[in-house]
Amino acid sequence: MAQVTAKMVKELRDMTGVGMMDAKKALVAVDGDMDQAVDYLRENGMAKAAKKADRIAAEGLANVYVSGNSAVIAEVNAETDFVAKNDKFQNLVQDITTLIATNKPANVEEALALTTEEGTLSDRIAEATTVIGEKISLRRFEIVEKTDSEMFGAYLHQGGRIAVLTVLEGANEEVAKDVAMHVAAINPRYVSREQVPEEEIAHEEKVLTEQALNEGKPANIVEKMIKGRLNKFLGEISLNDQPFVKDPDMTVSAFAKANNGSIKSFIRFEVGEGIEKRQENFAEEVMNQIKK
Template identity: 50%
Template sequence: MSVTAQQVKELRERTGAGMMECKSVLAEVGGDMDKAIELLRKKGLAKADKKAGRVAAEGTISIEIAADGRSGAMVEVNCETDFVAKNEDFRQFAKDVAQLAATQAVGTLDELLAQPLGAASVEEVRKTLVAKLGENISVRRFIRYARSEPGVIASYIHGGRIGVLVEVAGNAAGLAEFARDVAMHVAASKPEYVRAEDVPAERVAKEKEILAAQAADSGKPADIIEKMIGGRLNKMLAEISLLSQPFVKNPDLTVADLQKSVGDVRVERFARFEVGEGIEKAEAASFAEEVMAQVRGQ
């Protein structure tokens, strides 16, 4: 019996399972909707996808660096509670995904989720883990760095919740230690760009506009206002640029000073992930709302 698009659509709406899973089980049970729902539940897929709408703002950051230090990847894997974030199966899944991302040149999250992880895809392993642990789990984002020129990829993780990946070019004797120190600094100081000149022109113009509005009522002459704006703008750019920041382990030096002291090295780029950043945690519903949600099958 052929499975129609309408049947797949109905099964998806009733279970929340993925399109391919719905099509597969419908074909397996000859189009019987009730049996298809039961089979999805047995497979754990309906249960997994029912949780897909719940906020997953806890989790872990996992980083894997190749043995030669020339490539590496960082991933954020989310769950709902700190309890599951500490679960060994959950942490192993995050480690496996990071290792896969480090070794496979995939460009998008969808490509990463489709990669084989053992006998199944990353996405299939994720769904199985959701069913096992009873929480919404998601691979939220990843980044991969690789270089063929002299240099190193370094990392730093703080408490499993903040992770940094750094790419540094060069071949100086202290290259690895410098890269590690930069990663630690990024974790602590949260720069947004490597250099002040990397800040987009649109942002600079917007900041200048804001500063001009703030200075407009000062009553000072126009030339003084212009100097005030310039000084404040330079201060802002220094605060958000890695090389201009005071080095966290020695505030008497900027990161640029440290880079210069090491020799032939240059910070190319960095990425900083913090678990749950940008995810709004839903306010806890009242008991009555929770009961009604269960009655409605949500």
């Protein structure tokens, strides 16, 4: 009998979305053959979860949960944007975020092993995959802690298409939420220009120099142009320097300062960002159906 290792169990779980014990049981039953283990799971009532496992889940919802001085921002993916309107999926996303906030796992793997009333979180997600009919996965999360003098700001755009969590020193919840709304709309990359890595500044300076030289500007003018354009670039990517969406006559940092606050940090999750979405060829799909 082949030895069933933890690596094999994890691989099967990643392929099928089933719980750890179900994956191990299937591998033991088929003497460690991965393909047969997938068939075993399908034959024993987990066909939907298994068949959905190779699909691309780039839609879904992001959510923010705040409790006292702790907060969680998380993204849960599904295959289509229609599932975001499904009550079962919405409840699942809220429950996952709350569970993470309560238990504070270190990473996604630890989160999936957390215990729920339906077994592990991985088991519950697999069950939801079967019931809802789409591949569902916990993609990422961040746990944020603050002090008593700091304030969380939470904002969900389009019900969770974009989720933002900000931390401000001072101010109040409404101000922190307004800053989160700005982050959702403008998508800054850093809180301040001081946070921009030196290598990123050097790269941008090189690009701007080439642009100026290609414009045929004299060398003594190029240096001044670079300084001005680099300053503009840093202002565009830094939250503090951006014109505030609700009042473009002041910067975001000026808005926070006017309300006795300063911005400490922000996290912005946009559902599906960075995931290569599968392009469906509907004509080809129809032809394939006709041939069957």
